Amino acid sequence: MNLKKINVYNQNNSYKEYDLAQKMTIKKVGIPKSLYYFFYPDLWKTFFETLEIEVILSESTSRKTIELASSVAESENCLPIKLFDAHILELIDKVDVLFVPRIISTIKKHCSCPKLSVLPDVARILAPGKVITFEINENKIKLISSLQKFAQELGFSNSIAKKAANRAVNATKKHTEEKEQSKKTEASFFIVSHPYNLYDDYITGPVIKKLKKMNISYEIIEFKKEKRKKDAIRWDTCGEMNDNLFQLDPEKCKGVIQISSFNCGCDSVMLETSRSVLKEKSIPFIVLIIDEHSALAGVDTRLEAFIDSVRWKNEQNCNS
Incomplete structure (x- = not known):
């Protein structure tokens, strides 16, 4: 041509x-x-x-x-x-x-x-x-x-x-x-991030592998690029992430794992918004900040601690 x-x-x-x-x-x-x-x-x-x-x-x-x-x-x-x-x-x-x-x-x-x-x-x-x-x-x-x-x-x-x-x-x-059709109905933990983090296996792969190793059901929150409701968030991917968090059902969602890149300007502003949304729903939330120096062991340790704390909280609620 x-x-x-x-x-x-x-x-x-x-x-x-x-x-x-x-x-x-x-x-x-x-x-x-x-x-x-x-x-x-x-x-x-x-x-x-x-x-x-x-x-x-x-x-x-x-x-x-x-x-x-x-x-x-x-x-x-x-x-x-x-x-x-x-x-x-x-x-x-x-x-x-x-x-x-x-x-x-x-x-x-x-x-x-x-x-x-x-x-x-x-x-x-x-x-x-x-x-x-x-x-x-x-x-x-x-x-x-x-x-x-x-x-x-x-x-x-x-x-x-x-x-x-x-x-x-x-x-x-x-x-x-x-x-959308392949989504797991029994997913208990949700992974959210920008598309270029979510679908890069080097960035998100270690998190998914760890969840699988722990036999934890999970679901990646997809991006549809649909017309959004009116709010103050005008960054496209951040707005979509926020919309998805609003739609989570506390009865079905045991926790949210957000993957963020070190020095991400958008996330530095929006992470507190995500935290506030999930706090209102009483959904546990963890942010894993990744950069080129991130060690797999550190990610493993934080994930294990987060999952264990969620399990402990659920056990306490069942016993009360």
Whole structure:
């Protein structure tokens, strides 16, 4: 597929349209397996494959990824942003271009973490001249329309662009529906966090493995990106987490485990709100703060203590 006009970053500090029809053919597009990859499950892969562009994903986060992130990333960033840098570096020499969207808002009348809005700029520093991007801003235009416009900018006809956008949106809807259908009705503990924490196995995996080892039923609270009720929370994922916590039934929920990244600006503001919501419902709550230095033993110990304290409380209530 020959590019005609496309939004690409060059090696200077500018952002403009380039006529690349004679300069570049996209055969492989790289997508880092972090951040926005987890916001829209199956969407990106379906979108590009419908356009007959091969998708190359970075490897799942591992200790090697963590070490690379620690060596190149800004120390003040939260762990998911650090991991993004490492995933980008892993892909640079494997693909023709890197796909990095600029995320402003994933829910109408809300905003995303501001760090997501500068991801293309970060990627440009790491991979000059190799980043393609488009803007996701539900406050201005629906995602499906943004995707269609993006495909047209890549040089595809209106019919093919529309087909790719529809297939991609339907794929992520199907994924969400299947997750809903597979929910455990007997779940007693609930895990909540931002999507890029929840679905990164390196971050949430140790928590899930520990719960399984202790024979604890659990459920991950999913993100649906639906229209939210009116309240003061205008961060999209934080607002969804808050909505889900409000809907929990104290009779069925024994406890909530929230996974947060060290230096997460949104969580630093919203954690007390979550705590207050659950306190009113008398639902036990623990926050596990993860960074690149977190030790598995520490997570195990805190989880064990939390589960034991919940069990002790329930036993006391039964005996009273």
